Amino acid sequence: MKITIMGRGNMGKAIGHNLAMGNEVAYYGSHDTVQEFGDLVILAVPYPALASIAKQYQQELKGKVVVDITNPLNFKTWDELVVPADSSAAQQLQTALPDSQVLKAFNTNFAATLMSGKVGQNVTTVLVAGDDDDAKQVLKDALAQSPLRVMDAGKLKRARELEAVGFMQMTLAASKQIGWDGGFGLNA
Numbered sequence: 052m053k054i055t056i057m058g059r060g061n062m063g064k065a066i067g068h069n070l071a072m073g074n075e076v077a078y079y080g081s082h083d084t085v086q087e088f089g090d091l092v093i094l095a096v097p098y099p100a101l102a103s104i105a106k107q108y109q110q111e112l113k114g115k116v117v118v119d120i121t122n123p124l125n126f127k128t129w130d131e132l133v134v135p136a137d138s139s140a141a142q143q144l145q146t147a148l149p150d151s152q153v154l155k156a157f158n159t160n161f162a163a164t165l166m167s168g169k170v171g172q173n174v175t176t177v178l179v180a181g182d183d184d185d186a187k188q189v190l191k192d193a194l195a196q197s198p199l200r201v202m203d204a205g206k207l208k209r210a211r212e213l214e215a216v217g218f219m220q221m222t223l224a225a226s227k228q229i230g231w232d233g234g235f236g237l238n239a
Protein backbone atom coordinates (compact mmCIF):
# COMPACT_ATOMS: atom_id res chain seq x y z
CA MET A 52 0.00 0.00 0.00
CA LYS A 53 1.17 3.55 -0.73
CA ILE A 54 1.16 5.69 2.39
CA THR A 55 1.76 9.42 2.83
CA ILE A 56 3.01 10.79 6.14
CA MET A 57 2.79 14.54 6.69
CA GLY A 58 5.37 15.45 9.34
CA ARG A 59 8.91 14.21 9.81
CA GLY A 60 9.00 14.71 13.59
CA ASN A 61 8.97 12.20 16.44
CA MET A 62 5.59 10.73 15.58
CA GLY A 63 6.00 10.80 11.81
CA LYS A 64 9.19 8.76 12.18
CA ALA A 65 7.76 6.36 14.79
CA ILE A 66 4.55 5.66 12.85
CA GLY A 67 6.54 5.41 9.61
CA HIS A 68 8.90 2.91 11.24
CA ASN A 69 5.92 0.56 11.66
CA LEU A 70 4.15 1.31 8.38
CA ALA A 71 7.34 0.75 6.39
CA MET A 72 6.95 -2.95 7.28
CA GLY A 73 5.17 -4.08 4.12
CA ASN A 74 4.22 -0.70 2.63
CA GLU A 75 5.69 2.13 0.57
CA VAL A 76 5.93 5.26 2.74
CA ALA A 77 6.58 8.82 1.56
CA TYR A 78 7.27 11.66 4.04
CA TYR A 79 6.55 15.38 3.66
CA GLY A 80 7.48 18.34 5.87
CA SER A 81 5.91 21.73 6.35
CA HIS A 82 7.81 23.24 3.41
CA ASP A 83 6.93 20.50 0.92
CA THR A 84 4.06 20.37 -1.54
CA VAL A 85 2.51 16.94 -1.92
CA GLN A 86 2.09 15.97 -5.58
CA GLU A 87 0.32 12.67 -5.02
CA PHE A 88 -1.21 11.17 -1.89
CA GLY A 89 -1.23 7.48 -1.02
CA ASP A 90 -4.48 5.70 -0.12
CA LEU A 91 -3.63 6.14 3.56
CA VAL A 92 -2.54 9.58 4.81
CA ILE A 93 -1.14 10.14 8.31
CA LEU A 94 -1.19 13.73 9.56
CA ALA A 95 1.71 13.59 12.08
CA VAL A 96 1.57 17.34 12.65
CA PRO A 97 0.61 19.71 15.48
CA TYR A 98 -3.14 20.31 15.90
CA PRO A 99 -3.07 23.87 14.47
CA ALA A 100 -1.68 22.51 11.16
CA LEU A 101 -4.76 20.32 10.53
CA ALA A 102 -6.96 23.19 9.39
CA SER A 103 -4.42 24.54 6.90
CA ILE A 104 -3.66 21.07 5.48
CA ALA A 105 -7.40 20.37 5.09
CA LYS A 106 -7.90 23.69 3.32
CA GLN A 107 -4.92 23.23 1.00
CA TYR A 108 -5.60 19.60 0.05
CA GLN A 109 -9.37 19.11 0.40
CA GLN A 110 -9.76 18.00 -3.23
CA GLU A 111 -6.66 15.77 -3.30
CA LEU A 112 -7.73 14.02 -0.08
CA LYS A 113 -11.16 13.02 -1.43
CA GLY A 114 -11.68 9.27 -1.01
CA LYS A 115 -8.52 8.87 1.10
CA VAL A 116 -8.26 7.47 4.60
CA VAL A 117 -6.89 10.38 6.65
CA VAL A 118 -5.56 9.74 10.16
CA ASP A 119 -5.54 12.46 12.84
CA ILE A 120 -3.04 11.71 15.61
CA THR A 121 -3.12 15.05 17.44
CA ASN A 122 -3.52 15.81 21.10
CA PRO A 123 -5.07 19.30 20.95
CA LEU A 124 -3.80 20.65 24.27
CA ASN A 125 -3.58 24.24 25.37
CA PHE A 126 0.23 24.14 25.67
CA LYS A 127 0.31 27.47 27.51
CA THR A 128 -1.65 26.16 30.49
CA TRP A 129 -1.48 22.36 30.08
CA ASP A 130 -4.89 22.54 31.74
CA GLU A 131 -7.41 21.99 28.93
CA LEU A 132 -8.04 20.75 25.44
CA VAL A 133 -8.63 23.54 22.92
CA VAL A 134 -11.49 21.71 21.17
CA PRO A 135 -15.09 22.01 22.45
CA ALA A 136 -15.99 19.46 25.15
CA ASP A 137 -18.61 17.84 22.88
CA SER A 138 -16.24 17.51 19.92
CA SER A 139 -12.64 16.58 19.04
CA ALA A 140 -9.84 17.48 16.65
CA ALA A 141 -10.77 14.42 14.59
CA GLN A 142 -14.44 15.41 14.27
CA GLN A 143 -13.37 18.92 13.26
CA LEU A 144 -11.08 17.41 10.62
CA GLN A 145 -13.92 15.22 9.29
CA THR A 146 -16.06 18.36 8.91
CA ALA A 147 -13.22 20.07 7.03
CA LEU A 148 -12.71 16.97 4.83
CA PRO A 149 -16.28 15.74 4.20
CA ASP A 150 -15.29 13.43 1.34
CA SER A 151 -12.41 11.73 3.18
CA GLN A 152 -12.64 8.91 5.73
CA VAL A 153 -11.13 10.40 8.88
CA LEU A 154 -9.76 8.17 11.63
CA LYS A 155 -8.39 9.03 15.07
CA ALA A 156 -5.41 6.85 15.97
CA PHE A 157 -1.97 6.86 17.62
CA ASN A 158 -2.74 9.83 19.92
CA THR A 159 -2.72 7.56 22.98
CA ASN A 160 0.73 6.15 22.08
CA PHE A 161 3.93 7.97 22.96
CA ALA A 162 6.43 7.92 20.08
CA ALA A 163 8.92 5.79 22.03
CA THR A 164 6.31 3.05 22.54
CA LEU A 165 5.63 2.96 18.80
CA MET A 166 9.35 2.55 18.16
CA SER A 167 9.79 -0.21 20.76
CA GLY A 168 6.41 -1.89 20.23
CA LYS A 169 6.05 -2.15 24.02
CA VAL A 170 4.46 -0.26 26.91
CA GLY A 171 6.15 -1.91 29.87
CA GLN A 172 5.39 -5.62 29.42
CA ASN A 173 2.39 -4.95 27.14
CA VAL A 174 2.33 -4.89 23.36
CA THR A 175 1.74 -1.31 22.22
CA THR A 176 -1.94 -1.01 21.28
CA VAL A 177 -3.17 1.52 18.73
CA LEU A 178 -6.74 2.58 19.50
CA VAL A 179 -8.61 3.57 16.34
CA ALA A 180 -11.89 5.51 16.15
CA GLY A 181 -13.79 6.23 12.95
CA ASP A 182 -17.17 5.97 11.27
CA ASP A 183 -16.04 3.90 8.28
CA ASP A 184 -15.25 0.24 8.99
CA ASP A 185 -13.44 -0.17 5.65
CA ALA A 186 -11.15 2.75 6.52
CA LYS A 187 -10.32 1.16 9.87
CA GLN A 188 -9.50 -2.07 8.04
CA VAL A 189 -7.13 -0.15 5.73
CA LEU A 190 -5.13 1.06 8.74
CA LYS A 191 -5.23 -2.38 10.34
CA ASP A 192 -3.97 -3.99 7.11
CA ALA A 193 -1.21 -1.39 6.81
CA LEU A 194 0.03 -2.27 10.32
CA ALA A 195 -0.37 -6.05 9.87
CA GLN A 196 3.39 -6.68 9.54
CA SER A 197 4.30 -4.39 12.43
CA PRO A 198 4.50 -5.55 16.07
CA LEU A 199 1.68 -3.17 17.04
CA ARG A 200 -1.78 -4.37 18.09
CA VAL A 201 -4.78 -2.48 16.69
CA MET A 202 -8.08 -2.16 18.57
CA ASP A 203 -11.34 -0.69 17.34
CA ALA A 204 -12.31 2.12 19.73
CA GLY A 205 -15.67 2.72 18.03
CA LYS A 206 -17.17 5.58 16.04
CA LEU A 207 -15.41 8.87 15.38
CA LYS A 208 -17.35 10.31 18.35
CA ARG A 209 -15.01 8.26 20.56
CA ALA A 210 -12.14 10.49 19.40
CA ARG A 211 -13.23 12.81 22.19
CA GLU A 212 -12.47 10.11 24.77
CA LEU A 213 -9.20 9.18 23.02
CA GLU A 214 -8.11 12.81 23.16
CA ALA A 215 -8.95 12.89 26.88
CA VAL A 216 -6.83 9.76 27.42
CA GLY A 217 -3.95 11.28 25.44
CA PHE A 218 -4.20 14.48 27.47
CA MET A 219 -4.15 12.59 30.79
CA GLN A 220 -1.19 10.45 29.70
CA MET A 221 0.75 13.60 28.76
CA THR A 222 0.09 15.29 32.10
CA LEU A 223 1.32 12.15 33.92
CA ALA A 224 4.55 12.24 31.91
CA ALA A 225 5.01 15.99 32.21
CA SER A 226 4.73 15.68 35.99
CA LYS A 227 7.33 12.85 35.85
CA GLN A 228 5.02 10.23 37.36
CA ILE A 229 5.53 8.07 34.26
CA GLY A 230 8.21 8.17 31.57
CA TRP A 231 7.72 9.38 27.99
CA ASP A 232 8.50 5.75 27.08
CA GLY A 233 5.62 4.51 29.26
CA GLY A 234 1.88 5.18 29.36
CA PHE A 235 -1.37 3.26 29.42
CA GLY A 236 -1.03 -0.41 28.49
CA LEU A 237 -3.83 -2.82 27.59
CA ASN A 238 -4.11 -6.51 28.40
CA ALA A 239 -6.13 -8.28 25.72
Ligand SMILES: NC(=O)c1ccc[n+]([C@@H]2O[C@H](COP(=O)([O-])OP(=O)(O)OC[C@H]3O[C@@H](n4cnc5c(N)ncnc54)[C@H](OP(=O)(O)O)[C@@H]3O)[C@@H](O)[C@H]2O)c1
Pocket residue numbers: 057058059060061062063079080081082095096097098100103104120121122123157158159160161162163217
Ligand atom coordinates in the same frame (compact mmCIF):
# COMPACT_ATOMS: atom_id res chain seq x y z
N1 LIG B 1 5.42 12.88 20.54
C1 LIG B 1 4.52 12.01 21.01
O1 LIG B 1 4.87 11.07 21.77
C2 LIG B 1 3.08 12.14 20.63
C3 LIG B 1 2.18 11.16 21.08
C4 LIG B 1 0.85 11.19 20.65
C5 LIG B 1 0.43 12.20 19.78
N2 LIG B 1 1.32 13.15 19.38
C6 LIG B 1 0.83 14.18 18.43
O2 LIG B 1 1.54 13.97 17.23
C7 LIG B 1 1.67 15.20 16.52
C8 LIG B 1 3.14 15.35 16.13
O3 LIG B 1 3.92 15.32 17.30
P1 LIG B 1 5.50 15.16 17.24
O4 LIG B 1 5.94 14.84 18.60
O5 LIG B 1 5.88 14.28 16.10
O6 LIG B 1 5.92 16.67 16.90
P2 LIG B 1 7.27 17.17 16.21
O7 LIG B 1 8.39 16.25 16.51
O8 LIG B 1 7.37 18.60 16.58
O9 LIG B 1 6.95 17.05 14.66
C9 LIG B 1 5.91 17.78 14.05
C10 LIG B 1 6.21 17.82 12.57
O10 LIG B 1 5.09 18.37 11.88
C11 LIG B 1 5.63 19.07 10.77
N3 LIG B 1 4.62 19.96 10.23
C12 LIG B 1 4.04 21.05 10.79
N4 LIG B 1 3.14 21.58 9.94
C13 LIG B 1 3.15 20.81 8.83
C14 LIG B 1 2.46 20.85 7.58
N5 LIG B 1 1.56 21.80 7.33
N6 LIG B 1 2.73 19.90 6.66
C15 LIG B 1 3.65 18.93 6.90
N7 LIG B 1 4.35 18.84 8.06
C16 LIG B 1 4.09 19.78 8.99
C17 LIG B 1 6.84 19.77 11.33
O11 LIG B 1 7.70 20.12 10.30
P3 LIG B 1 8.67 21.42 10.44
O12 LIG B 1 9.67 21.07 11.49
O13 LIG B 1 9.23 21.54 9.05
O14 LIG B 1 7.78 22.57 10.83
C18 LIG B 1 7.43 18.67 12.23
O15 LIG B 1 8.33 17.85 11.50
C19 LIG B 1 1.15 16.29 17.46
O16 LIG B 1 -0.14 16.65 17.05
C20 LIG B 1 1.12 15.62 18.82
O17 LIG B 1 0.08 16.13 19.65
C21 LIG B 1 2.63 13.16 19.79
